[in-house]
Structures are given as structure tokens and as C-alpha cells.
Amino acid sequence: MELDSATHCGDELRRHDPDRWLTALFAPDVARPALWALYAFNLEIARSAEQVSEAMLGHIRLQWWRETWDGIRAGTPRKHPVAEALFAAGAAAWDADDVAALIDARERDLEPAPPASLAELLDYAKATTAPLLRLACQVLGQTPDGVLRETLDYAGQAYALTGILRAVPFHAAQGRVLLPSQMLGGQGLAWESILRQELDQRAFTVMREIGLEARRLLVMARRRPVPRQVLPALLPLTIAALHLKQMERAGFDPKASADVSQPRKHGALLWAALRRRF
Structure with missing residues (x-):
């Protein structure tokens, strides 16, 4: 190249x-x-x-x-x-x-309008991330099918949901909301309030529910062994898991959730590589 x-x-x-x-x-x-x-x-x-x-x-x-x-x-x-x-x-x-x-x-x-439901958000998360993981596996010499393809779907959704939660203030500043309107409505919130970055405990409750779904998908992805050669394609999930844990500790308040330090990322990646698991 x-x-x-x-x-x-x-x-x-x-x-x-x-x-x-x-x-x-x-x-x-x-x-x-x-x-x-x-x-x-x-x-x-x-x-x-x-x-x-x-x-x-x-x-x-x-x-x-x-x-x-x-x-x-x-x-x-x-x-x-x-x-x-x-x-x-x-x-x-x-x-x-x-x-x-x-x-x-x-x-x-x-x-500009948010997804209507969690199911719609999951479809978006899968569509924007799973194909990228499949292409990365191809780069690494493995065409995903069967169990691996399903694992990549779970992994992609978990990664994307974590990124969406981290980016709520950033998206709002752009005039976008990706928190589902039905979930916000269940907490008595209009999605326009997220645009105005009016984030309170009700918004954090919605984000916590999405975070729990991200955690569930991450666990499902990690339960399945993957070929050693495609591990680098899945290592972003190792860092996403750190971000998710950080947000959980902060109660999903973006202002209280500091970024994960570089030494923690490096240490987690080295450990994942040694164990050959993401």
C-alpha cells in the first residue's frame, strides 16, 4: 500500500x-x-x-x-x-x-427524529456495525458464516449501543437523538428535551435500560468462541466493555462519566490478546 x-x-x-x-x-x-x-x-x-x-x-x-x-x-x-x-x-x-x-x-x-423503539435502535446498531465487523474478519482471512456471523451481530449491537450512550450530548449538539422516543415517553420525556441537553434522572433511567441491553448482548457475544485469527476485529468490544462499566458506575450521567484512561485500555487489550478472548 x-x-x-x-x-x-x-x-x-x-x-x-x-x-x-x-x-x-x-x-x-x-x-x-x-x-x-x-x-x-x-x-x-x-x-x-x-x-x-x-x-x-x-x-x-x-x-x-x-x-x-x-x-x-x-x-x-x-x-x-x-x-x-x-x-x-x-x-x-x-x-x-x-x-x-x-x-x-x-x-x-x-x-433528526429518534428511533421509535428499542427494537428499532437495535436494528440501527446492527446495521451500522455488524457489516463492519464482517468486513474486518474478511481482511483477517475469515469469511463469517453460521455461529461466527451471529456472534458478530451481537458484538456489533453491543459496541454500537455503548457508543450511542457515550455520544448522547454530542448527538444532541448536532440536532440528533438516538434514544428511542417510546422509552423517553415512558419516563415522561419528549425527545426534544434531549436535544436541549436537559438530561436528568429520567433520561439516565432510559440510558440505563439501553446499557443493560448492551451488557446482555456483550455477554452473549463473549459466550461463543471465535477463531483466533479474527480476534483483532473483535478487540474494540474489549474497550467498549470498559466504557460501559465506567458509565454504569456514573449512573449513566454523561457529565459524571470520565473517559477510560489509556493505560486501562492498553492493559485490557494486552490481557485479552493473551487470553485470546475479547
């Missing part, structure tokens, strides 16, 4: 998605640049909503990436460092359905 495109992907991840950047360091040297390219692509589409001033521009940005993948598969990548890194990583051979699913899932980010 060309040094400039690989360096760009690594630098972008280190600034904007440091947990995935860190876990990719546990992948074999030969696979690491491809993982960084994959994660940098995910970062590009995941930030679509926050980098545009109106929804139509976000849809155009996502369509640009669909066409970019057409070029990668045709052997004519666009002059964009992430596209060039993907092409050099052999991404033309990756599962096209998983790539398309990731892009399509980000259309939901351009809608």
Missing part, C-alpha cells in the same frame, strides 16, 4: 477513532494497513451527518462513496487517500453487500 494513503488512514483514525486504531495494532503487520483503510472508510461515512449543513448534502456524500466503490471494483479508484488505500488493500474483493449495507445504514443518521 502506498505510504501516503496508509499514513493518512492511520492518522485519521488516531485522531477521530482512536479505539479502532489501537486495536488494529494487534493485527498481523500484513493486515493492519487494510484494517486502517476499512476503518477510515467507516469513519468517512459515519461522519456524514456531522459534516453537512442539510440532509440532502449528506445523501450526496453517501452516494459519492457508493460511486467510489464502483471505481475501486473497476480498477479506477478516485483520487482520495481513503479510496486509494482501499484499492491498494484489495478491497475490490471484499463483500459488496456488506459495503453497501454500511453505506445504506448511514442514511438513517440524516433523519
Whole structure:
């Protein structure tokens, strides 16, 4: 892979998605640049909503990436460092359905209204994360099916729910709410109050319920053995578990929940790698 495109992907991840950047360091040297390219692509589409001033521009940005993948598969990548890194990583051979699913899932980010129910939130969590995990496994030499595919679904949902809970104030500042409206209504809250960042014990109760679901999914994912070669793809769950525990201790109050320290992350990842479990 060309040094400039690989360096760009690594630098972008280190600034904007440091947990995935860190876990990719546990992948074999030969696979690491491809993982960084994959994660940098995910970062590009995941930030679509926050980098545009109106929804139509976000849809155009996502369509640009669909066409970019057409070029990668045709052997004519666009002059964009992430596209060039993907092409050099052999991404033309990756599962096209998983790539398309990731892009399509980000259309939901351009809608300001929250999901109606926990079930709808779980669908979103799965759609935005499970295909990424499957693609990461492909990079590491394993095409997921059967039990592994189901494990990745649980893992993806757990990871995404944890990230959503951590990002409640950030999303609100963007004009977005991902806490289900039915759950908020059950606590006597309108979702517009979350937009105004009026977070009180009622909001924390909703977040705790979602956190319990994330914990349940994490336990289900961890009960199943995974091939050793795909462990680096699942190591982000190790860090997510730390974040979830931190939020539980803070009563799911975002203002009281400090970030997990780098030494704790490093120690947890080393221990997970030694045990060969995420």
C-alpha cells in the first residue's frame, strides 16, 4: 500500500477513532494497513451527518462513496487517500453487500427524529456495525458464516449501543437523538428535551435500560468462541466493555462519566490478546 494513503488512514483514525486504531495494532503487520483503510472508510461515512449543513448534502456524500466503490471494483479508484488505500488493500474483493449495507445504514443518521423503539435502535446498531465487523474478519482471512456471523451481530449491537450512550450530548449538539422516543415517553420525556441537553434522572433511567441491553448482548457475544485469527476485529468490544462499566458506575450521567484512561485500555487489550478472548 502506498505510504501516503496508509499514513493518512492511520492518522485519521488516531485522531477521530482512536479505539479502532489501537486495536488494529494487534493485527498481523500484513493486515493492519487494510484494517486502517476499512476503518477510515467507516469513519468517512459515519461522519456524514456531522459534516453537512442539510440532509440532502449528506445523501450526496453517501452516494459519492457508493460511486467510489464502483471505481475501486473497476480498477479506477478516485483520487482520495481513503479510496486509494482501499484499492491498494484489495478491497475490490471484499463483500459488496456488506459495503453497501454500511453505506445504506448511514442514511438513517440524516433523519433528526429518534428511533421509535428499542427494537428499532437495535436494528440501527446492527446495521451500522455488524457489516463492519464482517468486513474486518474478511481482511483477517475469515469469511463469517453460521455461529461466527451471529456472534458478530451481537458484538456489533453491543459496541454500537455503548457508543450511542457515550455520544448522547454530542448527538444532541448536532440536532440528533438516538434514544428511542417510546422509552423517553415512558419516563415522561419528549425527545426534544434531549436535544436541549436537559438530561436528568429520567433520561439516565432510559440510558440505563439501553446499557443493560448492551451488557446482555456483550455477554452473549463473549459466550461463543471465535477463531483466533479474527480476534483483532473483535478487540474494540474489549474497550467498549470498559466504557460501559465506567458509565454504569456514573449512573449513566454523561457529565459524571470520565473517559477510560489509556493505560486501562492498553492493559485490557494486552490481557485479552493473551487470553485470546475479547
